[in-house]
Amino acid sequence: MKKILFILGFVLLNSCIGSKNLHFTKLAENEQLENAAKNELDHSSWDAQLKKHVNAKGFVDYEGWKKDTDELQAYLAYLNDNAPKKGWSQAEQFAFYINLYNAATVNMILENGIPKSIKDIDGPFGQVWLKDAAYVNGKSISLASLEKSILQKMGDPRMHFAINCASFSCPKLQRDAYVATKINNQMDNAAKEFVNSDKNDLANSAAPKISEIFKFYPQDFKESGLSILEYVNQYANKKVDTNAPLEYVPYDWSLNKQ
Numbered sequence: 001m002k003k004i005l006f007i008l009g010f011v012l013l014n015s016c017i018g019s020k021n022l023h024f025t026k027l028a029e030n031e032q033l034e035n036a037a038k039n040e041l042d043h044s045s046w047d048a049q050l051k052k053h054v055n056a057k058g059f060v061d062y063e064g065w066k067k068d069t070d071e072l073q074a075y076l077a078y079l080n081d082n083a084p085k086k087g088w089s090q091a092e093q094f095a096f097y098i099n100l101y102n103a104a105t106v107n108m109i110l111e112n113g114i115p116k117s118i119k120d121i122d123g124p125f126g127q128v129w130l131k132d133a134a135y136v137n138g139k140s141i142s143l144a145s146l147e148k149s150i151l152q153k154m155g156d157p158r159m160h161f162a163i164n165c166a167s168f169s170c171p172k173l174q175r176d177a178y179v180a181t182k183i184n185n186q187m188d189n190a191a192k193e194f195v196n197s198d199k200n201d202l203a204n205s206a207a208p209k210i211s212e213i214f215k216f217y218p219q220d221f222k223e224s225g226l227s228i229l230e231y232v233n234q235y236a237n238k239k240v241d242t243n244a245p246l247e248y249v250p251y252d253w254s255l256n257k258q
């Protein structure tokens with residue numbers, strides 16, 4: 001138990017250190033993310049790579065992507081040199097950090113020989129999430145820092161459906177780069193697609209089974225005052241009984257490869 005608490009403490013400390021001096025702004029209470037009037041950054045390179053190496057179901061051709069690592073590295077270098085600044089819209093910030101997380105995750109899989117699971121990659125205390133994954137403003141950052149110390153703190157739980165951890169049970173890796181002028185629509189579509197996918201079992205509305213993502217981050221989804229199942233119902237095509245007990249679909253960490 002002490003070891004688990006120590007690791008959790010280290011994760012939080014690492015996240016805080018890793019995100020230090022990076023600019024992001026949090027949505028105010030009940031504030032809705034809006035599309036920006038313009039894009040500050042050009043994510044077209046990442047968009048082209050996604051369309052080339054990701055299929056409609058979100059599965060990735062990692063073997064094929066190995067041939068285009070120069071393009072992936074160039075995109076990560078571009079993000080490193082163009083970190084969010086004061087004055088940027090929240091939409092642009094979300095697009096930056098979501099794309100960075102997803103591109104860094106793909107790069108980590110490629111750099112580690114395309115393992116059977118991202119969790120097979122070693123890191124501090126055996127946690128791949130604590131491993132240096134990318135650079136922003138020349139400083140290294142881990143996936144844990146990107147997720148827990150930036151994206152979660154920005155205050156829109158739909159980010160959980162936009163980032164992809166290279167695993168079968170994750171929300172799928174979309175074939176479109178996130179961009180500021182479409183970000184609200186893109187995150188909404190990602191949420192709807194995930195909730196109604198086979199990652200959840202909503203067939204029996206009286207006894208639904210939902211992804212363990214809702215178990216991993218319950219407070220994010222309840223922050224607006226909704227229960228977990230009330231949050232799910234915002235996006236579900238078939239509404240479920242919000243008084244049903246919470247049951248979860250076991251999480252499959254196998255690689256999301258084609």
